[in-house]
Amino acid sequence: MGALDQGTTSSRFMVFxxxxxxxxxxxRPHEQIFPSPGWVEHDPIEIWRRCREVIAGALEKAGLRPSxxxxxxxxxxxxxxxxxxxxxxAPLCNAIVWQDTRTRAICEDLxxxxxxxxxxxxxxTGLPVATYFSGPKLQWVLDDLDLRMHAARGEVLFGTxxxxxxxxxxxxxxxxxxxxxxxxxxxxxxxxxxxxxxxAEMLGRFSIPKAMLPEIRSSSEVYGTATGVLPGVPVxxxxxxxxxxxxxxxxxxxxxAKNTYGTGCFLLVNTGGRRVASxxxxxxxxxxxxxxxxxxxxxxxxxxxxxxxxxxLRDNLGIIASSAEVEALAASVPDNGGAYLVPAFSGLFxxxxxxxxxxxIAGLTRSVHRGHLARAALEATAFQTREVVDAMAADTGTTLxxxxxxxxxxxxxxxxxxxxxxxxVPVVRPTVAETTSLGAAFAAGLAVGYWGSLAELRxxxxxxxRWEPAMPSQERDRLVAEWKKAVTxxxxxxx
Numbered sequence: 394m395g396a397l398d399q400g401t402t403s404s405r406f407m408v409f410x411x412x413x414x415x416x417x418x419x420x421r422p423h424e425q426i427f428p429s430p431g432w433v434e435h436d437p438i439e440i441w442r443r444c445r446e447v448i449a450g451a452l453e454k455a456g457l458r459p460s461x462x463x464x465x466x467x468x469x470x471x472x473x474x475x476x477x478x479x480x481x482x483a484p485l486c487n488a489i490v491w492q493d494t495r496t497r498a499i500c501e502d503l504x505x506x507x508x509x510x511x512x513x514x515x516x517x518t519g520l521p522v523a524t525y526f527s528g529p530k531l532q533w534v535l536d537d538l539d540l541r542m543h544a545a546r547g548e549v550l551f552g553t554x555x556x557x558x559x560x561x562x563x564x565x566x567x568x569x570x571x572x573x574x575x576x577x578x579x580x581x582x583x584x585x586x587x588x589x590x591x592x593a594e595m596l597g598r599f600s601i602p603k604a605m606l607p608e609i610r611s612s613s614e615v616y617g618t619a620t621g622v623l624p625g626v627p628v629x630x631x632x633x634x635x636x637x638x639x640x641x642x643x644x645x646x647x648x649x650a651k652n653t654y655g656t657g658c659f660l661l662v663n664t665g666g667r668r669v670a671s672x673x674x675x676x677x678x679x680x681x682x683x684x685x686x687x688x689x690x691x692x693x694x695x696x697x698x699x700x701x702x703x704x705x706l707r708d709n710l711g712i713i714a715s716s717a718e719v720e721a722l723a724a725s726v727p728d729n730g731g732a733y734l735v736p737a738f739s740g741l742f743x744x745x746x747x748x749x750x751x752x753x754i755a756g757l758t759r760s761v762h763r764g765h766l767a768r769a770a771l772e773a774t775a776f777q778t779r780e781v782v783d784a785m786a787a788d789t790g791t792t793l794x795x796x797x798x799x800x801x802x803x804x805x806x807x808x809x810x811x812x813x814x815x816x817x818v819p820v821v822r823p824t825v826a827e828t829t830s831l832g833a834a835f836a837a838g839l840a841v842g843y844w845g846s847l848a849e850l851r852x853x854x855x856x857x858x859r860w861e862p863a864m865p866s867q868e869r870d871r872l873v874a875e876w877k878k879a880v881t882x883x884x885x886x887x888x
Contacts, residue, residue, distance in 0.1 A: 643854040
């Protein structure tokens, strides 16, 4: 079973066997483009090229042919948008990435004079009004390039990255399928979370022609057949990356939760068929939908900067030469030395939703050195996760029994132990840490009968390591209180 995971900083292709074990994997990065402060872009053509390269590379490593794959599932960075010409397949601009904040004025205009503020459309879409989501980004492109007339005629197509990849995989200008799934559509501010259809009111507010939008489908069904690099392989699964990780972690029961530590940090808890409205700064989102079955929903806490903070230490400050060095450097000191790093580089997401926030380092003294800053950078991810977990407890009235974790940062034992200490619950890492790819494979496999049921998928999940909380409650409370104090210092930097 093949899985294409198109992420924020790289693209990965993985092959899994029937027990969910990794057969082969290939991964390649793509360029991060920063045209102006707060702007983040990717080249869609480069990403499509990298995806073809990793597919070919993984198959070659394993000695496999495309015909050996039962199906292909796709996972993707969710809110990032691509706009392209239907006839030529050429992107009309770079992809605008989920981290991009250029749409701040559009978002402010949407909420101006409304008592609900950023929650104006939450009952309909499950989302606050924020630069994070796709709808404002698409409005910006249509305005900037004056594309509405062409879009209304269906000459210009829109999609999140899953749509762009599936369209190209299934033929592109020569009959490519123009679809997205419910999880990605739920991140646009354009979908009715109840009907799971594009909402006419929201399209009107952003002046977006419906003709340019993909068809919304389930997360597990055959969308079409691949050509080119994977000729004849059914494309049968699609999930936003965080929902794919939820699926790969087998969080199929109400109350199950996972946290993915990647470029950002994303904690999802399964709420079953209930669309739980958050009053604590979380997102209500589609978790997955299997074929014609009812959709499963989630509450999500989205943190913009997690692994990206380690990259910042490496690339911007030169404190480390490689990301792998951060754990040893952080472990060279017994604590953070009183220093707290709030990485609000593109504002704060859950639970604050403050686009006016900017990053700060608080609590500095002469004794603080690079080891303390490395530790503060790691701890920031755990502190932000703690705030999301607190918000989920407030919204659902329940507390976590344990937290399943995945993503690139879960190999960092110091961070995982600190996370368990802050949450006061066990943190559990699965044998296959790349659960985003596994979830995409699971969804595609269900659609073609490679796996027969959710129960069969559960048998593929195994525990690798568990971290038990060991911090005294008094120390935990002190650290959290100081973190919250530091967070307040990040507010009101953009006027």
